[in-house]
Amino acid sequence: MAGGAAGDPGSGGGLDAAVAERLLETMWRIRAFEERLEPLKRSSMVLGLTHLSIGQEAVAAGVCTQLRDDEPVYSNHRANGHALAKGVDMGRLLAELMGRAEGCCRGLGGSMHVVDVAHGFLGATGVVGGNLPFAVGSALAGRLLGQDRPAVVFFGDGAAQTGIFAETLNLASLWQVPVVLVCENNGFAEFTPRSAHTRVERVSDLAAPFRVPAATVDGNDVAQVHAAFAHALALARAGSGPFLLECLTHRLSGHYVGDPGGYRAAVEDEAWRARDPIERLVRQAAAAGWFDAERSRAAEAAARDEVEAAVAFAASSPFPDLGLPAELTYAR
Amino acid sequence: MSHVIPYIAAIQEAIREEMERDDRVLYFGQNMATSPEDPFLKQFGPDRVRVTPISETAEIGIATGAAVAGYRPVVELYMAEFLLVATDQVVNEGTRFHFMSKGQVSVPMVMVAGYGFTAGWAGQHTGSIYGMFMGVPGLKVALPSTPADAKGLMTTAIRDDNPVLFFQNYLLLLDEGEVPDGEHAVPFGVADVKRAGSDLTLVATGYAVRTALGAAESLARRGVSVEVIDPRTIAPLDVDTILSSVARTGHLVLVDQATRHSSVAAVIAAEVAELGFSSLEAPISLVTALDSSIAYSKPVEEFVLPDEHKVVKAVEESLGLAPASA
Numbered sequence: 001m002a003g004g005a006a007g008d009p010g011s012g013g014g015l016d017a018a019v020a021e022r023l024l025e026t027m028w029r030i031r032a033f034e035e036r037l038e039p040l041k042r043s044s045m046v047l048g049l050t051h052l053s054i055g056q057e058a059v060a061a062g063v064c065t066q067l068r069d070d071e072p073v074y075s076n077h078r079a080n081g082h083a084l085a086k087g088v089d090m091g092r093l094l095a096e097l098m099g100r101a102e103g104c105c106r107g108l109g110g111s112m113h114v115v116d117v118a119h120g121f122l123g124a125t126g127v128v129g130g131n132l133p134f135a136v137g138s139a140l141a142g143r144l145l146g147q148d149r150p151a152v153v154f155f156g157d158g159a160a161q162t163g164i165f166a167e168t169l170n171l172a173s174l175w176q177v178p179v180v181l182v183c184e185n186n187g188f189a190e191f192t193p194r195s196a197h198t199r200v201e202r203v204s205d206l207a208a209p210f211r212v213p214a215a216t217v218d219g220n221d222v223a224q225v226h227a228a229f230a231h232a233l234a235l236a237r238a239g240s241g242p243f244l245l246e247c248l249t250h251r252l253s254g255h256y257v258g259d260p261g262g263y264r265a266a267v268e269d270e271a272w273r274a275r276d277p278i279e280r281l282v283r284q285a286a287a288a289g290w291f292d293a294e295r296s297r298a299a300e301a302a303a304r305d306e307v308e309a310a311v312a313f314a315a316s317s318p319f320p321d322l323g324l325p326a327e328l329t330y331a332r
Numbered sequence: 333m334s335h336v337i338p339y340i341a342a343i344q345e346a347i348r349e350e351m352e353r354d355d356r357v358l359y360f361g362q363n364m365a366t367s368p369e370d371p372f373l374k375q376f377g378p379d380r381v382r383v384t385p386i387s388e389t390a391e392i393g394i395a396t397g398a399a400v401a402g403y404r405p406v407v408e409l410y411m412a413e414f415l416l417v418a419t420d421q422v423v424n425e426g427t428r429f430h431f432m433s434k435g436q437v438s439v440p441m442v443m444v445a446g447y448g449f450t451a452g453w454a455g456q457h458t459g460s461i462y463g464m465f466m467g468v469p470g471l472k473v474a475l476p477s478t479p480a481d482a483k484g485l486m487t488t489a490i491r492d493d494n495p496v497l498f499f500q501n502y503l504l505l506l507d508e509g510e511v512p513d514g515e516h517a518v519p520f521g522v523a524d525v526k527r528a529g530s531d532l533t534l535v536a537t538g539y540a541v542r543t544a545l546g547a548a549e550s551l552a553r554r555g556v557s558v559e560v561i562d563p564r565t566i567a568p569l570d571v572d573t574i575l576s577s578v579a580r581t582g583h584l585v586l587v588d589q590a591t592r593h594s595s596v597a598a599v600i601a602a603e604v605a606e607l608g609f610s611s612l613e614a615p616i617s618l619v620t621a622l623d624s625s626i627a628y629s630k631p632v633e634e635f636v637l638p639d640e641h642k643v644v645k646a647v648e649e650s651l652g653l654a655p656a657s658a
Contacts, residue, residue: 137397167390
C-alpha cells in the first residue's frame with residue numbers, strides 16, 4: 001500500500017488541471033522553502049530546532065489547500081509545509097524562524113509555534129500530541145456556534161502512542177464533533193522506527209474501537225490525499241463526527257537539521273525518492289494531459305524566487321522589542 | 333446586602349451567574365451533570381454542561397481549543413492532584429499560547445481543583461500543591477479562603493482572558509459566610525487584610541488563613557496585635573500590601589499548608605527579604621507543612637501540618653515573647 005510500486009503514477013483521481021497546478025505550486029513552495037532552510041539553519045540565521053518535511057509535501061498540500069481561512073488547522077512540530085499550504089506568508093514565516101519582529105508571531109514562537117489566525121493556522125506544539133484536543137475543542141465551538149466550521153489537526157505516527165491521543169479520539173467520538181485528524185505516518189517517531197514502538201500496523205487501526213471512521217492512503221500521492229481529505233471534509237462540513245485520515249509518507253531528511261540520521265540505515269531513501277510526490281504528480285499530469293514537465297520547472301523557479309524574496313525580507317527585519325515579555329505574557 | 337451560604341455554594345453561585353450573563357461560558361468535568369435533574373444541566377442544557385470521561389488531559393485540551401475559538405470553559409477537575417496527570421496541558425500548552433502567538437490567541441479558561449483534604453485521605457489527595465503552579469507564566473492562580481472571596485474570585489476567573497487555576501479547599505467547602513448580594517467580583521492581585529494589627533504581620537493563603545486567624549485571636553487575648561493578610565491570588569501576587577504591612581510591624585510570619593520548599597510562603601519570604609529587608613526587626617519565619625507526604629494516621633498527619641499552636645509559637649519567637657503558660 002505504501003506508495004505502490006516505485007514509479008507508479010497513481011490514479012490522479014479527483015483532480016482537474018487547475019487543482020493539480022495549485023497542488024504542484026504548493027508542493028514546490030514547501031520543497032524550495034525547506035531546502036533553503038537547511039543552509040540557513042546551518043549558518044545559524046534560523047534558530048533552534050528545524051524540522052523539515054521534505055518528501056511529505058503531498059499531505060500538507062492535499063489537505064490545507066481545500067480549507068477556508070475560517071477552518072482552523074492545528075499543526076505539529078514539523079509545521080512549515082502546513083503553514084505555507086494554509087496561506088501563511090512565506091516572508092513572515094521565515095522572519096518568524098529567524099526570530100525577527102516581522103515574523104508572524106514577532107519572533108516569540110519560532111518554528112514549532114507558528115500562528116497566523118487570519119489564515120486559520122493555529123500553530124503547533126513542541127510536545128507530541130499536545131494539541132490534539134485543541135482541534136476537538138475548536139470543532140466543538142464551531143458546532144455550538146452553529147457554523148459549518150470543522151477543525152483539522154496534523155499529527156505523526158509517534159503521537160498515536162500517547163495517552164492524549166486515545167483520550168482525544170474517545171471524546172471526539174463521544175461528542176461527535178466535526179474534526180479531521182490527519183496522521184502523517186512517516187514510519188519514524190523522532191529517531192525510532194515504528195516497529196520499535198508498537199505492534200499496531202496502521203494508525204487507522206486505532207480508530208475502529210472508538211467508532212471513528214478512518215482511511216489510509218498513500219500520502220506521497222497528492223491525488224489520493226486530496227480525494228480522501230475531500231471526502232472527510234465534506235462529511236465534517238455536513239456536521240458528522242470525527243474522521244481519521246492516515247497518510248503513509250516518508251521524510252527524506254532527519255528528525256531535525258543536524259540529526260546524524262544513523263538510525264535510518266535500514267531505510268531505503270532511494271526507493272522513496274522514486275515516490276517523490278512532486279515527480280509523481282508531474283507524471284500523472286502528463287498522462288492526464290494537464291501539464292508537462294516544463295510547467296513543473298516553471299513552478300519550481302517561481303517558488304525559488306519567492307524563497308529568495310522571503311530571505312531578503314526576513315534577513316532585513318529587526319529583532320523584536322524587549323518589552324514584549326511584559327506586554328504579552330498575559331492577555332489583558 | 334448579603335446572604336450567608338457555604339463556600340462551595342458561593343462558587344456554584346458565581347458559575348451559575350456567569351453562565352446566565354454570558355452564553356459563552358461552558359461547564360464540564362467528571363461526575364457532574366449525570367442526572368437530568370442536575371440544576372446546571374436543567375438550566376443551561378447539554379451543549380453547555382457536560383460530563384466527561386476520566387480524561388483530564390483531553391478535558392483541559394478541549395477547553396483550550398474551545399477557549400481559543402471564543403468560549404469560556406470552566407473545567408471541574410476535583411482533586412488538585414488530578415492536575416498532575418495533565419501537567420502539560422495545565423502548564424505548558426494553553427498558558428503559552430497567548431505569548432507565543434504574539435497575542436493573536438487568548439485562552440480564557442478556568443480549571444477548578446480541590447486541595448488539602450487532610451482528613452485521613454493520605455498521601456495523594458491531601459496536598460496543598462498550588463505553589464508549584466504560581467511560577468508558570470501565563471497562568472493565574474486563585475486561592476480563596478472565604479465564601480465571599482470564593483464567589484468573587486470565581487467571577488473574576490471566568491471573566492479573565494487567561495487560563496486560571498482556581499483552588500478550592502476541601503475542608504472549607506461547607507464553611508458558611510456572608511456573600512454580597514448581586515454581582516460580586518474580587519480583583520486578582522489584590523490582597524485582603526483579614527484582620528488589622530500593628531505588632532506583627534501574618535500572611536496566610538487558602539486554608540491556612542483560618543489557622544492564622546485562630547492564632548491571631550488567641551494572641552489578641554494576650555494583648556498582641558497581629559495583622560492577617562490573605563493574598564487571595566498567588567499569581568498575580570500582591571507583594572506591595574505585604575511590604576507596607578511589614579514596614580509598619582517589622583515582623584513577618586508566613587503560614588502555608590504547602591510543603592515548605594513548594595510553598596507560597598517561600599516565595600513571599602524571598603520577596604520581602606529582597607524588597608523589605610530594612611523593615612525587618614527579626615528573621616522571617618515560615619510555618620508550613622514539613623517537606624513530607626501527608627500521613628494517613630491522624631497524629632502523624634497533624635505533626636506534618638501547620639496549626640494554630642505552631643503559628644503562635646512562631647509569633648512568640650519573632651516578637652521575643654515568653655510562651656503562654658500552658
